[in-house]
Amino acid sequence: MEKRILLTECTDDVGLIAKITNVCSLFHLNVTRQDQFASPEDHKFFMRTVIEGDFSNDKTVKTFIDTVISLLPQGANVRLADEHRRRLCVLVTKESHCLGELLMKTYSGALNADIVCVAGNHPDLGALAEKFNVPFKLVSCEGITKEEQEKRMIEVIDSTNCDYVILAKYMRILSPEFVGHYPLGKIINIHHSFLPAFIGAKPYHQAYNRGVKLIGATAHFVTNNLDEGPIIEQDVIKVNHRYDPETLAKAGHDVEQMVLIRAISKVLDDKVFIHGNKTVVF
Secondary structure, three states: OEEEEEEEEEEOOOOHHHHHHHHHHHOOOEEEEEEEEEEOOOOEEEEEEEEEEOOOOHHHHHHHHHHHHHOOOOOOEEEEEOOOOEEEEEEEOOOOHHHHHHHHHHHHOOOOEEEEEEEEOOOOOHHHHHHOOOOEEEOOOOOOOHHHHHHHHHHHHHHOOOOEEEEOOOOOOOOHHHHHOOOOOOEEEEEOOOOOOOOOOOHHHHHHHHOOOEEEEEEEEOOOOOOOOOEEEEEEEEOOOOOOHHHHHHHHHHHHHHHHHHHHHHHHOOOEEEEOOEEEEO
């Protein structure tokens, strides 16, 4: 018995769950888990169905998908995902905590993915990547324009044939051309702030100046709007008046790496639907 995940997105309608599960039964597929959500403001329906069965015949699988689609409202998006290990390309600058956690989680098997390349605009984290036998590519900003540096970075990323690009404290603002080169949902960023508060640079200094009592981190998909893409995961920790910007940043490192790992794990498990500038996360 193989496991697959049936992902359905369409206009909401009466009886959708029954229609989908009946087709699963018709094709002798066992439903082991199901999560669904209907968005009230735009009547969109989302469902993640874990199914078990025989998926060895490609023609039968295609007929199954076509049958599901035929029973749903027009324009339905249906796909069948498997559990293959995904390929990650990780972009970094100088901070090591998020990269280190990613390397450990993939090395131990806690994440169903392989880091196929670490690319940085500084050489500082090359030795860390190489300790895990992951190739490191330096794409420096020195002596070249931002346009040229981004062009070289895109060439590195595309050469890896990766499924996702992870910005693990990659401290560069990406141009619309860079972001537009990839489909929405391919680039994931960790922002060291509980968005939408403290967008942009030096959020811990912004937090200190406001005297906050909570700091947090946000993992989100990247769009052309700085730090405003669909949010995947967030968390916070308590702080107090004794924290200066430096100790705030140190305290924030733990929550940053935790939030990033949780977000990537949910994406790898096909638990995240992009819904406009929001997400549905099962």
